[in-house]
Amino acid sequence: MSGVRARRSLSIRIVLALTLVAALALTTVSTATAAAAAPTPATQSGATHALAAPSTKVAASLRTVRKAARKACRMDIKAKRAGFRSNRAKKKALKRCVRKTVKKKGAKKKGAKKKPATIAPQEPLPTPQPEPSPSTPPAPTPTEEPYVAGEDTVFGWSSRNLTAVRATEAAVGVRAGALSVFTDFTQDFNTEEAAFAAQRSAPLVVSWEPWDSSLSTRTQPAFSLGSIAAGDHDVYVKRYLLAAKQSGIPVMIRFAGEVNGDWNAWAQPIAGNSSADFVAAFRYLVTTSRELNVTNVSWMFNSIVSYEGSTPLADLYPGDAYVDWVALDGYNWGALKWGWQSFKDIFTLGLAEIESVAPDKPLAIAEIGSTTGPGKAAWVSDSLNSARAAGAKMVLWFDHNKETDWRIGADPAVASATNEVVTGKGWQTGK
Numbered sequence: 013m014s015g016v017r018a019r020r021s022l023s024i025r026i027v028l029a030l031t032l033v034a035a036l037a038l039t040t041v042s043t044a045t046a047a048a049a050a051p052t053p054a055t056q057s058g059a060t061h062a063l064a065a066p067s068t069k070v071a072a073s074l075r076t077v078r079k080a081a082r083k084a085c086r087m088d089i090k091a092k093r094a095g096f097r098s099n100r101a102k103k104k105a106l107k108r109c110v111r112k113t114v115k116k117k118g119a120k121k122k123g124a125k126k127k128p129a130t131i132a133p134q135e136p137l138p139t140p141q142p143e144p145s146p147s148t149p150p151a152p153t154p155t156e157e158p159y160v161a162g163e164d165t166v167f168g169w170s171s172r173n174l175t176a177v178r179a180t181e182a183a184v185g186v187r188a189g190a191l192s193v194f195t196d197f198t199q200d201f202n203t204e205e206a207a208f209a210a211q212r213s214a215p216l217v218v219s220w221e222p223w224d225s226s227l228s229t230r231t232q233p234a235f236s237l238g239s240i241a242a243g244d245h246d247v248y249v250k251r252y253l254l255a256a257k258q259s260g261i262p263v264m265i266r267f268a269g270e271v272n273g274d275w276n277a278w279a280q281p282i283a284g285n286s287s288a289d290f291v292a293a294f295r296y297l298v299t300t301s302r303e304l305n306v307t308n309v310s311w312m313f314n315s316i317v318s319y320e321g322s323t324p325l326a327d328l329y330p331g332d333a334y335v336d337w338v339a340l341d342g343y344n345w346g347a348l349k350w351g352w353q354s355f356k357d358i359f360t361l362g363l364a365e366i367e368s369v370a371p372d373k374p375l376a377i378a379e380i381g382s383t384t385g386p387g388k389a390a391w392v393s394d395s396l397n398s399a400r401a402a403g404a405k406m407v408l409w410f411d412h413n414k415e416t417d418w419r420i421g422a423d424p425a426v427a428s429a430t431n432e433v434v435t436g437k438g439w440q441t442g443k
Contacts, residue, residue: 154260158310158336159215161374161405164440166190167396168217169409169420170379174208180411183421185431187442190264192217192378192408196225197235197245201255206263212442215262217312217378217408219269220252222293223277230277237268237278237289241296249300257306266314266378267294270341272323273316280323287327294330310336313370314378317342317362329369337406338370341379344391348383348416355395363402376406381418389429392420396433 168190171177181187191209193202195218209216222235239245256263268278271290280286298311313335315325329335342358359377366375377399382391399407409430411419420430434441 155262156257156260156307157262158308159262159264161337162440164438165400165404166214166406166440167409167434168192168214168406168442169411170194170219171411172413174205176411177208180419180421181442183424183427184434185427186434187212188214189441190214190217190406190408192219194219194221196221196223197248198224198226201252201259203255203259206256206259206261210259210261214442215264216259217264217266217376217406218256219314219378220265220267221276221278222268230275231283232277233283235277236283237285237293241289241292243296246300249297250304253301253304253306253309256309257304259308261308263309264312264337265297265309266312266339267297269314269339269378270316271314271328272318272325274321274323287323290328291330295334298330298334312337312339312376312378313373314339314341315362315366316340317359318365319361325365325369332370332372335370335373337376338366338373339376339378340366341410342377343380343410343418344382344395345416346383346385352385352387354391355398359398359402374405375403376408377404378406378408379410380407381410381412383416383418384423388423389425392426393429393433396430400438 166189167186168188169177169180170192171180177188177191188209189212191205191212191214193205193216195202197220206216222237222240223230223232224235233239235245240249256265268276268290270276271278273279274282277283278285278290280289294311294313301309301311311334313329315328316322317340318325340359340362342355342362344353344358346352363375380395380399382388382395385391396407409418409420411421413419413422421427433439
């Protein structure tokens with residue numbers, strides 16, 4: 013009985029030892045397999061990778077299991093020595109014991125090839141997409157034609173810059189149907205403004221002023237009307253007109269606006285200017301434009317509304333052969349000058365005088381505005397309707413905070429009144 017108990021005790025010890033060794037080996041295998049299965053950047057992007065063959069550490073663990081099994085089996089066989097007929101039988105018993113023990117512990121035969129494990133394909137990460145750009149209308153087809161008046165009255169305005177134009181568009185709720193800008197004889201044609209107008213299918217209306225606006229004096233002989241007519245500025249003039257042509261949009265030039273007044277650098281008798289000089293300069297510019305085949309530019313004769321002492325328009329008018337449009341400017345200054353005035357008060361004389369010199373030309377109100385006050389919204393509504401009734405084919409608001417706040421977008425009530433009129437029948441705004 014003592015021999016049997018000894019052999020049982022030995023077998024228990026062998027099993028415990030093998031269990032411990034196998035557990036350690038399997039832990040090592042699991043760790044190595046997990047490390048090999050860790051995803052690489054390639055697997056994160058959806059690629060499938062096969063794991064490599066068992067590492068050196070895994071193979072060593074299998075050898076350790078077999079070595080321990082062989083040692084335990086020898087001890088067990090030694091205890092059973094009397095039961096074997098020969099050494100050959102003992103060796104066979106040893107092999108069977110080792111094979112059985114290793115198989116029991118989950119180890120594979122030495123040298124067996126491990127089937128490569130694979131990682132299931134992962135869902136590829138989404139490819140980053142660029143931020144959607146704000147939708148913009150398609151570029152308009154370039155034109156070589158001038159702007160021609162239609163049945164409806166076009167509504168637009170001038171502002172301090174293009175950001176201010178956008179702000180007024182947002183406030184009023186319509187896009188500018190014409191973009192009015194100011195430039196002097198030191199500035200080249202502004203392609204950014206042309207592109208802005210093109211986006212709205214709107215003409216660009218340029219107040220082309222013969223002076224250097226950066227100087228503090230109005231007396232500027234270098235930019236006199238006579239010097240323009242003499243061709244002294246030909247290099248600049250031709251460059252400007254050709255750039256206007258290349259813009260591919262309708263451009264309307266109102267040269268030396270409000271020439272019948274007495275406050276601008278091109279007024280008479282400032283810098284020796286005269287009515288004859290204005291006519292000669294206007295005709296010279298139009299002739300140069302035609303010689304350069306600038307067919308998308310039209311020419312606007314632009315005066316301030318008539319007042320006592322203003323230069324007669326008959327003396328200034330260049331002639332129907334040189335003028336495409338006529339235009340008037342007028343303002344309600346309120347308490348700043350002559351008290352609150354209606355559209356009729358301001359424009360009646362000017363409309364009559366310009367009708368007398370150019371009855372067949374389309375009319376624009378090139379600048380209009382009102383000072384602030386509780387009646388401004390009603391004034392805007394009345395003036396816009398009155399301008400259209402007077403035959404104006406274009407109305408350009410002077411949307412600036414300058415001598416006073418002339419703007420239509422600064423007051424919600426005024427903006428609303430503007431919208432109500434210009435979105436109605438007979439009006440055209442930007443696209």
